[in-house]
Amino acid sequence: MALPGQPTLPPTLQTSSPSSSSPSFSSPPAFSPLPSLSPLNGSSKYSSKQNNVLGFAEGHEKWPTELCIPVYSTSEVIEKMRGKLPNKSVEEHPYRAMYSSLIGGIILDPTLMVIPIDDHMVHRGHGVFDTALLMNGCLYDMDSHLDRFLKSASAAKISPPYPRETIKEILLFLAVASKLKTGSIRYWLSSGPGDFLVSPPRNSTPTFYSVAIAKEFSRILEGVKVITTTIPTKPPKFATIKTVNYLPNVLSKMEAEEKGAYSSIWVDDQGYVAEGPNCNIAFVSKERELLLPRPDKILFGCTSKRLLILANKLIGNGILKSVRTRDISVEEAKGSAEMMFVSSLIPIMPVVDWDGKPIGDGNIGEVTRAISDLFWEDIISGTQMLKTKVTY
CATH class of the missing domain: 3.30.470.10 (Aminotransferase class 4, branched-chain amino acid transferase, N-terminal domain)
Structure with a gap:
């Protein structure tokens, strides 16, 4: 396959060794914080111990300890980086x-x-x-x-x-x-x-x-605990875009872990359930209705869209009565019979505790198990229309 403006990717992929040539510095770089210091013993290292009386500038404190900053060649950088790997x-x-x-x-x-x-x-x-x-x-x-x-x-x-x-x-x-x-x-x-x-x-x-x-994947057979995060939700304009700007998501997840929970739940300004830091949320009401938050205010996932289709199979056999997306209040959500996270790499993860209180009877429910079974069947042996085969 030839990419526009790029070389053709050959069937046999090869790597090339990096160039061993590298620049040598006989004096510190022009933007060095210590421009008057010279290399030690001919090596590419600069020490604050030399000319310590400089103290950066007149009136500033002297360097409290020796500072030795290497200047690495290309090959040395690669060697150092490789040493950081497992x-x-x-x-x-x-x-x-x-x-x-x-x-x-x-x-x-x-x-x-x-x-x-x-x-x-x-x-x-x-x-x-x-x-x-x-x-x-x-x-x-x-x-x-x-x-x-x-x-x-x-x-x-x-x-x-x-x-x-x-x-x-x-x-x-x-x-x-x-x-x-x-x-x-x-x-x-x-x-x-x-x-x-x-x-x-x-x-x-x-x-x-x-x-x-x-990465290996398997069904999650144990329920997890969650908390309501104090981190503000993203406004819909940004929540609906899958960007790399994940600082709110990271802080939300860290807050949960600091409190002994697996993850967190965002609640919007109107008191409705939004989503998790990297997943959607679904609930099973006591009337056996599968409920998901409205998709126009959150990052409604591809897996959630697939869930809306697969769950209809459970209506036919009487496990579920209906499937809907709508606003869900925190009170209604916490009073649900079952709760689960929905995401791409772990399609269904049961949630059994929210803010220290059990969801339903505190165990993984029948509907959650049935939905998990549907997803794994769909991924492993389901319709070929959803599978893109890799030709090795």
């Missing part, structure tokens, strides 16, 4: 392959799976992302995730560097290169590198990255 071979590392539109190809060495520091996704959070579940050599519900990815990109005003079908082919190439049969494919679209300003440079090209991650 003590595993490349084949054993969970990040098996990365695609970068900056180089137009696939990287197999985790040490080199990097993006520029001036990429606006890094320093401004101007980027979107999505995930594909890889199970038994097939990408599950890939088209739904790609559609959401491109919808998020449009809302974030980022134009993809490739058309939709090319992005899809890249993800399939990446799965092949990773040799993974089970795991996940995460992918990002950034407004691109170029500077450290707020808006992207006019001549910048958006960048596309993707990583194949080794």
Whole structure:
């Protein structure tokens, strides 16, 4: 597959060794905080112990301890970075392959799976992302995730560097290169590198990255505890876009963990249940009605959309009476018979305790188990329309 303006990806993917050549410094860089210091014994290190009387500038305190800052060559940087990785071979590392539109190809060495520091996704959070579940050599519900990815990109005003079908082919190439049969494919679209300003440079090209991650999946058979987070919810305009700007999500999850819970629940300004930090929420009422919060105020997931379809099977056999999306008050939600998280990589996770009080009888309910069974059947042996086969 030849990418626009990029080299062809060959069937046999090869890595090339980084250049061993590197710049040598006979004096500190021009922007060094200690411009008058010289290298120690001819090495590329600068010490604050020399000329300690400088004390930065007249009137400032002296350096309290010795500061020794190395200046590394390219090969030394790679060696240092490789030393930070877990003590595993490349084949054993969970990040098996990365695609970068900056180089137009696939990287197999985790040490080199990097993006520029001036990429606006890094320093401004101007980027979107999505995930594909890889199970038994097939990408599950890939088209739904790609559609959401491109919808998020449009809302974030980022134009993809490739058309939709090319992005899809890249993800399939990446799965092949990773040799993974089970795991996940995460992918990002950034407004691109170029500077450290707020808006992207006019001549910048958006960048596309993707990583194949080794991971085993299984059904969750134990219920979890959750809390109501004190972190404010995102306004609908931003909540409905899957961006990399996850600070509220991170703080919400950390708050839960600090309080001994698995995760947290957002409640909006009107007192209605919103979502979790990286998942949707579903409830089973005492009347056996499956309820999900309205999709127009949250990041309504692809898995939740699939749930609305699969759950109809439970209406036919009498396990459920109906399936609806609507506003759900906290009081109603806490009084439900069953509760569950809904997400892409863990389709159904039972919730049995909220703010220290049991949901229903505090055990995993019949409907939750039935829905979990439906999803795993759908992922492993369900309709082929939702599966994109990877040709290894």
